[in-house]
Amino acid sequence: MAFIVEILNESRQLLLDAAIYILFGLLVSGFFRVFLNPNSIARHLGTGRFSSVFKAALIGVPIPL
Amino acid sequence: MLPAAVSLRKQGATKGATTAFLISTPESGVDSIAVTYAMMDPVMTVARPVAAFFTAFVAGIAENLFGYRKAEAPVAPDLTCPVGGCCDGVNCDPQVHRNHHSFHEKLRAGIRFAVTDLWGDIAPWFFFGLLLAGLITVVIPDDFFSRHLGSGLPAMLLMLAVGIPLYICATASTPIAAALILKGVSPGVALVFLLAGPATNMASMTVLIGTLGKRATAIYLSAIAVCSVLMGWAVDQAYAAMGVSAKAAAGQAAEIVPRWLQWGAALLIIAISIKPTTLKLKSLLEKKDTVEPPAAATLASTAPVSPLPSAAACSGAT
Secondary structure, rough: OHHHHHHHHHHHHHHHHHHHHHHHHHHHHHHHHHOHHHHHHHHHHHOOOOOOHHHOOOOOOOOOO | HHHHHHHHHOOOOOOOHHHHHHHHHHHHHHHHHHHHHOOOOHHHHHHHHHHHHHHHHHHHHHHHHHHHOOOOOOOOOOOOOOOOOOOOOOOOHHHHOOOOOOOHHHHHHHHHHHHHHHHHHHHHHHHHHHHHHHHHHOOOOOHHHHOOOOOOOHHHHHHHHOOOOOOHOOOOOOOHHHHHHHOOOOOOHHHHHHHHHHHOOHHHHHHHHHHOHHHHHHHHHHHHHHHHHHHHHHHHHHHHHHHHOHHHHHHHHHHHHOOOHHHHHHHHHHHHHHHHHHHHHHHOOOOOOOEEEEEEHHHHHOOOOOOOOOOOOOOOOO
């Protein structure tokens, strides 16, 4: 029992550390989606052997999953 | 992630671009960058997106070098309205649609998307990651990894072997990597896990073979394996050169946040996690009867050609 409490304590500490940063990341991602409309990114990915790859790799970095 | 890949291909993106997007999107995102800053340290916060970009770029270029055809299908971008679904991008001009929604409406739609779609997919896995991190912290002795397999090529290959078949999203893998580092795993080895874990899994391989073909999938996997190890090695060198200890620097970003704010944010996270987590647990229990979780199926049908990974993104089911 003490063992489980210890694990939960560690998990809680990690959650406290990260919570505000998670909220921030989620908000930015949400605004990304609405204001930049990533739905239209495909238009940039059709041409070019190298440039299409460069753009796709770069666009994917901030977009969350 | 996979619906996104299929739709990108259908919309006419090159194989290389599809591959690159398919790697950098799961390996890195605004949310996982923020979480990395909170749980790990500034060096890792920069290293993760840079490594994701590098891996994606190399894999995409390799793909286009071997299998590029100039006359790909014309690109037909999906312009569906992200706010209210009032327009599918064909029946209304983007210039006209621009005035359909107020700033306030867009803000609300953005928050709704973040909380329900995005966090809804991540939450169950994130709590799983938190518990696993807690377990690692309690069970594994502090000097365990400094004595066994904490750094070097064999440890990185082990991380590849664990990370490639496993599917855990970038945000949820962060607490696990942070716990490993605290037990003496080198930051480079942890990075290999952070790159290979989210980018691939067993289920996605079959879909990839269907969408991109066998050779392209082989290139995709090899690029991830080689680049992850390369970036892991580079990160270890960078830490050594800067004289930074990843173990000592972990989680310092959280210390500047006042206690009340930490608790407020944590309670808010828990509040928005209850629904998706219980749904996920339910669907896991009922999985024997249904092939696809119902939540993922509905999401996928509402956004069939969206390249933005929304449906089943972090569920690992597809």
